[in-house]
Amino acid sequence: MIAEPQNHVEEDIGGGVEVGVAPPAATRCGFVALIGAPNVGKSTLVNALVGSKVTIVSRKVQTTRALIRGIVIDNNAQIILVDTPGIFMPKRRLDRAMVSTAWTGAHDADLVCVLLDAREGIDEEAEAIFAKVATVNHPKLLVINKVDIVDKEKLLKLAQAANERLKFAETFMVSAMTGDGVDDLRHTLAAMVPPGPYHYPEDQMSDAPMRHLAAEITREKIFRQLHQELPYQSTVETDSWTERKDKSIRIEQTIFVERESQRKIVLGKGGATIKSIGADSRKEIAEIVGVPVHLFLFVKVRENWGDDPNRYREMGLEFPKE
Secondary structure, three states: OOOOOOOEEEEEOOEEEEEOOOOOOOOEEEEEEEEOOOOOOHHHHHHHHHOOOOOOOOOOOOOOOOOEEEEEEEOOEEEEEEEOOOOOOOOOHHHHHHHHHHHHHHHHOOEEEEEEEOOOOOOHHHHHHHHHHOOOOOOEEEEEEOHHHOOHHHHHHHHHHHHHHOOOOEEEEOOOOOOOOHHHHHHHHHHHOOEOOOOOOOOOOEOOOHHHHHHHHHHHHHHHHHOOOOOOOEEEEEEEEEEOOOOOEEEEEEEEEOOHHHHHHHHOHHHHHHHHHHHHHHHHHHHHHOOOEEEEEEEEEOOOHHHOHHHHHHOOOOOOOO
16 A cells, blocks of 8 residues: 655655655735725724734824835735825815825725724715726725624625725625624735735735834824824824944934924923924833833924925825816
8 A cells, every 4th residue: 555645844765855845835925005094994904904903093084195015925815005195185285285195095905895884874975085086907805993882784785885985805894993893804904915925024014114113103193192282284204213332223303394393292291292292202112112211202393394395205295286
């Protein structure tokens, strides 16, 4: 009787011979764009799918400014998540750049996930998104988020209404906050991305440079502490990132605002506000990089930074001409 080949290496007298070694499983890799209205939960969903914080999450709408990608390995598939800026009616130049970037991400991706807020349902913004997503020639998946706070009957009616408006390949009901349904969505995305080699090393969770991620974290802390006083007139840039001999990291960042009055708000009385922002940001950055962090923050006035093409390029956005 001839033994069945086994998945291991055997040696014969004449030298090393591989017998019955199973070929490596074919890999899959693709880009998945997440499209939805502001505050629908795209950033939270990216973080839940990846299992690590890779995008800024804030209570304020429109905090995601650039195509920050989260990278997921599921079985033999690499899923590259494109967390686009929320779709909304643009007014300012920065707003127009963000919306343009979002739709570019959708057309360039292999798959598109359209996110709906289970509480809001199909409102005016969702209708506008459906109309525009219909022009995207890629498989589309419907992801209804925040299902943990809406009753089942309403969810089923919402899913049916959405599928009547647009042809979705699959429909998922998830809670990005609790993780419910996220695994099923991840497995389906892994099965649907096209065959091909990985684009990124397996241990690379995000292709956003750490300098950029650190700036995003500090910007999030500013929003959380000053969401009333400082709506959007701020941006953060990481000026230096130095690894010291003791393995700790020294980071210098500049917070740019548009007016002197805003600079005083960020500093706070006796520098108390910026100290608090710095402490919160330093703690979170240290948790991500796994080594002690020394963070130094500076606040400068840069008038009309929202009209400076260089700032847009730094944020990964195209500068609108009008």
